Structure formats: C-alpha cells, structure tokens
Amino acid sequence: MHHHHLLLATSLFAFATPAAAHGAGGPAAAANDSQPSTSNEPDAAEAPVAQTAAGSDTISTGVAKSRDRLDSAVSTSILRAQEIARIGGRSVGEVLRDIAGLRSEYYNGEGQTGLNIRGLPLSSDGSKFLQLQEDGLPLLQFGDIQGMATDAALRIDQNLSQIEVIRGGSASTFASNSPGGIINFQSKTGEVQGGSVALTSGLDFGLYRLDADYGGHVSESVRFHVGGFYRQGEGPRRLGFEGLRGGQIKANITKDFANGYIRVYGKYLDDTSAFYDAVPMRATGTNTDPKLVPIANFDPRRDTMSSRYNEQMSILDSNNNVALRDLTREHRVHQAAIGLEARFDVAGWTVTERFRYSSMSGSLGVPLATRFIPAQSAVALGGTGASLRYATGPNAGQTIADPSTIGGNGLVALLNTIDLQMQDYGNITNDLRANRVWAFGDNELTATGGLYTARQTIARNGGFITKLSEVRGGGNAALLDLSTATGTPVTQTGVLSYTLYGSASNRRSLIDAQYAILAPFGALNYHFGRVSIGGSLRYDRGNVRGNEIFSNPNVAGVGLTTRDMNGDGVISNPERSVAFTQLNAVSPVNYDYGYWSYSSGINFRVAEPLAVFARYSRGARANADRILSRTFINPQSGALLNPSSAYDPVRQAEAGVKFRTPSLTLNLTGFWTKADDTNASSLSGLSIFRKYKALGLEFEGGYHHGPYSLTGGATYTSSEIESDRDDPTLVGHTPRNQPALLFQAMPQYDNGHIAFGAVVYGQTRIWTQDSNQMRLPGFTLVNGFVEWRPLDHLSLMLNASNLFNTIAVGSSDTSSIPASGIVLVRPYSGRTVSATARLSF
Helix, strand or coil, rough: CCCCHHHHHCCCCCCCCCHHHHHCCCCCCCCCCCCCCCCCCCCCCCCCCCCCCCCEECCCCCCCEEEEEEEEECCCCCEHHHHHHHHCCCHHHHHHHHCCEEEEECCEECCCCEEECCCCCCCCCCCEEEEEEEEEEEECCCCCCCCCHHHHCCCCCEEEEEEEEEEEEEHCCCCCCCCCCCEEEEEEECCEEEEEEEEEEEEECCEEEEEEEEEEEECCCEEEEEEEEEEEEEEEEEECCCCEEEEEEEEEEEECCCCEEEEEEEEEEEEEEEEEEEEEEEEEEECEEEEECCCCCCCCCCCCCCCCCCCEEEEECCCCCEEEEECCCEEEEEEEEEEEEEEEEEEEEEEEEEEEEEEEEEEEEEEECEEEEEEEHHHCHHHHHHEEEEEECCCCCCEECCHHHHHCEEEEEEEEEEEEEEEEEEEEEEEEEEEEEEEEEEEEEEEEEEEEEEEEEEEEEEEEEEEEEEECCCCCCEEEEEEECCCCCCCCEEEEEECCCCCCCCCCCCEEEEEEEEEEEEEEEEECCEEEEEEEEEEEEEEEEEEEEEECCCCCCCEECCCCCCCCCCCCCCCCEEEEECCCCCEEEEEEEEEEEEEEEEEEEEEEEEEEEEEEEEEEEECCCHHHCCCEECCCEEEEEEHHHHEEEEEEEEEEEEEEEEEEEEEEEEEEEEEEEEEECCCCEEEEEEEEEEEEEEEEEEEHHHHHHHEEEEEEEEEEEEECCCCCCCCCCCCCCCEEEEEEEEEEEECCCCEEEEEEEECCECCCCCCCEEEEEEEEHHHHHHHHECCCCCEEEEEEEECCCCEEEEEEEECCCCCCEEEEEEECCCCCCEEEEEEEE
C-alpha cells in the first residue's frame, strides 16, 4: 500500500456525507471515498450521496455538483472495514468506543451495549437517544427496548463496508427517535469484484470462526454481494459451556439504470452470545477512592456467575405451563429481514425509497442482579442449626462442614435468574424522500422533503427465579442446597425461590403492544460564497395500542401459587410460592403523541484550510416499553397518567472550528445539551422523572507522514442532574457512569507488507450511582494488532484486546462500600488474543 493511500485506509475520522448515514448509494455511491477526518453538513442526510473522486475532499449531498466538506456543518465520522478489522473489537460496542463523543459500555458482551453521546443521559441500558441503523434504516424503532438493545441484531463481519456516524442535533430531523445522533452500518453492494475467506481462532480463549463474502458484476448493469459468518466457542470469559453459537448470512442484488438503481436485499441472523452481568470484587479504602481487588478463586476479567453446573431452569411460561429453559443460550437473537432500496432522478428531482420488513425475536436467560453474601448469612436463611450442601457438580450431595471455606472465598451468590422471552420484536419501516437543487449563478438552493412510516411490535414476557450458588471461577460454580436443623429442605436442587427472592410481588410481566410512527420532514439549504446556511423540520406522530400484565409491587403474595415444578409428586418449600402470569388481570395500552423537531445551522469558510460553524436543534425521543407499568399507565383506560411521559425533548447547541491540510486534520466542537428522561431504572425498576444538562468539548484529528499515521480524539463533558421529581437531593449531582474525560488514539505503521499499531481507549473516574457516594477509578485499555501480507492476496493478523490485561471496571450496582466490603461491578474482559488468516480473490 502506498503511503498516500495509508491515510485513506487508516484514518478513524473520515469525512462522511451525511446522507450516507441513511444507506449506501446507488451506482455512483462513494464506495471508495476514504477521506480522513470529520465532516460537518448542514441538515445531515437531507439527500442521497453521489460519488466523490478518490483522493478529493468533497461532498455531494443534495447539490448538483460536489462541495468541499469544509463548506458544511454537522459532525460526522467514518470507520472503514480495514480499520474495523485492526481495531480488534469482539463486538459492536467495542468497535464504537473509538468514535469521539460516544460513550460505549460494552462490558455486558454483545447485544446489550449502553451507548450515549455528548452528555445525554443513560439511566437504563441500550441507546435511548442514539439510533443504530443498518443500510439506512433502524434495526429497532427504539434503542432501549428491554432485553434487546439495538446492537443485538448487529454483527461485525466481512459484509460490512463502513460505519458512519452523525453526531448532534440535526440527526433528530432526518430520523425518528435519534436526537443525539445516528450510527449507520453500511453493507458492501458489489461495486468491487471479488471476495475473501477468513479463519479466526482464539489463541487464549474459546473462539472458532469462519467468514466469507463475494461480490461483483453479473453484467454491466447488475451487481451483487453475499456473505456471512459462523462461529462457536466459549468466548472471552469462562462459562463452562459454549457461549458463542451461530452466525448470519446477508445478500443483495442491484440493478443500475441510466437515472438510478433498484436494490433488493435480505438477511438471516441466528446467533447466541454470552451475557456478562455484575460480579463481586472486594473494596477497601474510601467511597471516593476505593481500592478494588479480586476475591479468591474468581478473576473478574475472565469469570462470570455462569457455570457448567447450572445449565437449566424451570419456570412457568406466559400460559402458566412448566417450561424448561436452556441457560447455555444466554442471549439468543433471531432475525429474518428483506428490504428494497431504489433511487431515481425524475424531472430534476432525486427520489429515494427505502423499505424493510424485519422479523425479530429472542430470549435472555442469565443470572441478573445477583446478590453476594457471606456463607454464614446464607445458612441463616434456614434458621438456627441449618446446613449447606452441594446440589450439583462433582461434590453433589456432600454437606459443607465449614461454610466459611466455600468456594475458597466464603461467599454465596443469590442468583436472581431472569427468563425473558421476546416473542416478537419485528418491525416494518419505510422512508421516502426527494430533493432538488436550484442553481442561481454560483449559489445553490437545495430542497428536501420526505415521509417516514414505521410499525414496531414489542411482545414479550418475563419472570425471575432465585438459586443459591457458590462463587467460583472457571465456569465451575456448583449450586447449593439449604436445609433446616431438622433436615427439612429449604431449597430444591439449588432453587431458593420460584420468584425473585425477597420481592413482595411475583415480578412477572407480559407486554403485547404495537407502536405506529408517521413523520413528514423537510429541509432547505442555501450555499452562497463562503457561507452555507440550512434548516430542517420534522413532525413525529405516534400511536400505541396493546395490552400489558404487570404484578402489583405493593401487594404481597399476589400472583403466587403452588405448583409441582420438577414433577416428582412432592411439593417442596420453593414450590409453595411459584410466580405465575395473572392472565385475568390484563390492562390496555392506548395513547397517542406528537412532537416537532427542528434544526438550523450555518457554516463559514474562513479560508481554504479553515472553517467555523454553529447549530441549534430541538428533537425528542418517544418512550416505549420502559413506561408500560402502573406508574405511567392508567390500568382502566390505557392512557398515560401524564401525557408528557410519551416523549422526552432534547435541546442542543454546538459550535466548532475545522482545519485541514493534506497531512493534518483537526476538529474542535463545543456542545451544550438539555434533555428530559422519563424512564424506569434497569437496576431497581423504580420510575425516573428527570432533567439533565451538559456542557462539553469534543476534539478529534489525524496526522500522517509516509507510512506513519496517528488518529485520535477526546471528549470533555460536564453534566449534572438539573431536576428530579421524586428525589430532589440528586439535583446538582453528576449522572452515574459519566466520566469527565473520554479519550482514544490509534497510532499505526504500514509499509504495504507489514502493519502494526495500537488502539488506546480510556476514561476518568465515574460515580457508580446518581447519589454520588462511591466513585470508580478511571482506566486505560490498549488493543494491539500486527498484520503481515506475505502475498498479494494473503493477510495474516494477530489481534490482542486489552493487551495489558487491565482490570477496568465500567460500572457498579453498589452505591457505597458495604460492611462486607463486597461490591458488585461490571468489568471489561481481560486480555484475549486471536489469529486471523484471510485469503482474498
């Protein structure tokens, strides 16, 4: 690879036409446009993307001719396929951490990444204010649906061409429920003839993976691409069973015409991934400066509470029949999708149509919100003289003479195990838009109009049981049985309760709801001389219809029955209080909402290498299943108790400066944000009614010289809770998990035959909870890669994630250090090294 191409291939921050964030283009798509740094386009995504010349630095968004990217004003970034491979991310969340301004909490594994941007709040999980798209359409209409964050249906494989990101308020007028930004995963569409086969193996962890893809032209006007992957293995942490099983296949075919194109595509995904919840560590020191160390026989970087000796659970399903769940399928996702994309020039207008039907379902069955207590406290649950014995594992049936030695650390886990069955999370989406450019001498006026329609189903049911387990790493933790002094069993093969232990109610839920969205939008952009000014407007109208069943948390014993769960003909102690779904207590869901979004921006080209811009926007995010409970919904009418709970408005202002030379790109953006958050905490289930505000600076840039390159970014954020309806003592506090500083850097060397480099990511310390009592230390994580190309079509690569095996804690359920010193933390995985051999043809 020549050195002037190195920058094109390796820059993390490439200029992107905002329209590209809504899907790959047609025959003129900028498939080979690999420009470095970050662009800023007024009213992003207002028009299709036309091809830009390789090596140039122009955009063709909604204009009749290419426009230099320093003449535009919305922050965007690109990660390209080669860069994604070198980052070495094992999941979507790990790859996205390298985007400036974006906070990615990927410690749970794949499919439950917490994403937020520029200080916007993340009080639950998923990506509430940020939309993830695949080929220009959202995978889910809401990014924080319980049990399936949007990245659950995304996998990084060789189908991926690039990832494009729009940050800032303009995103709210060109997509629904995306006031913070849009992340679009674009697929290859056959512009380049050829393909590749890659084999990947974990060298110090369980992973075996095959990737393959091929694309090209069938004729001068017809092209295609098909690809996919299959994998299996235990994964980066020790579970005691295969946590990774499955894969996907994607295909598309495009017919080009003189004035446009038509593309049909499909996708099939059936994949199981491991889910990593909180694990115990020992804390000493003070709340504001705790020292976290591993407990004996348990490495928080490699171990979880999953085990080969706890692979099944019995629970009542949504029809109250006994069901046996497979706990080795921790987080399973199934998706089948078919879509159509077309773009044509008609009577001076460019018309773009995108449609997709997606069937989606899945399940989540894992220890969740586990409690860790000293073994003596566990024995006390059986009363004076009670005893523990092993219920499973090599010592099954053996009494534990000295519980303080159990597991080598004296801890017992109350495994609160969730059974979440996501029967239907399917959606239908259609986006129709048209734009036209009028030229007035050297000036240009671009007009865009469109209509977005979508329907999202959320049909699921969930419940909990609680088991007793020792705390032991390596996937070897055994379940425990507890008996009273007279020998009466308190548990049943490790099961302490067939509901959430210690909860007054049965903690069962059932939702079956349809969310319909209709959103017209439009934009105008005027470019004259050195100035570009634009504005956009969108109106989102939604209606929600369906039914729900929730246990009443204020009434003890409701929704509990007696049932022989193991079929042995004997009713054990846990079987006397089995949670069931109250099918005669169905409540309706019936409400409508509507809100306006707008954005306006101006850009001034000060000089050839320098431009400044400013923007103000108002958007919103409609709330979904998080507000389906008696806290928010009238159980008789299905209406919202407070109509303002239907959506949360977001206001944003940003201003920045951009500088670019052939070898150096620098961008600095200041931002201000105010946002409402109506939610239910993923930790406690308690309702949240809050307002937040944030100020910050976002920097990113890139430099290259010969075979050397360096890209990086940093985001400083000062955020606080501005108001809280239920707890005014939180006002002025910093939101949990929000660091003051996030940073990333990627130095590389590439001489065409060998390449090596590192990806450095870090953050400063964070508060574990909004009460601001306990503070987790900051950390720096380093990934490394070496790639050798001994032949033109052969690449050999080593990737190391968390190269220095750092203990990095991303969040904690604990608000302050308890007397036991045991805190619940969610750490990132330790060092994992993989090798990949890729043959291109």
